[in-house]
Amino acid sequence: MAEHRFKIGQAVVFRPKSKTLKMPIPLDWRFRIVQLLPALNGFARYRIRNELDGRGEHIAIENELRPSEAI
Numbered sequence: 001m002a003e004h005r006f007k008i009g010q011a012v013v014f015r016p017k018s019k020t021l022k023m024p025i026p027l028d029w030r031f032r033i034v035q036l037l038p039a040l041n042g043f044a045r046y047r048i049r050n051e052l053d054g055r056g057e058h059i060a061i062e063n064e065l066r067p068s069e070a071i
């Protein structure tokens with residue numbers, strides 16, 4: 001089972017690898033980890049929430065995330 005690198009509450013930058021998103025995500029948007037999800041195909045997954053408005057949520061795999069610099 002894949003270990004989660006990020007923790008709940010941690011700020012991250014989301015860089016999606018998939019083209020399935022309906023809207024583009026600016027490179028400087030910060031997200032917050034809100035839930036650790038079970039791994040899929042060996043990749044840890046997370047539920048993340050947009051820090052700008054707190055409403056936009058996505059499911060991301062670990063290699064689509066990087067730690068966010070403190071602002």
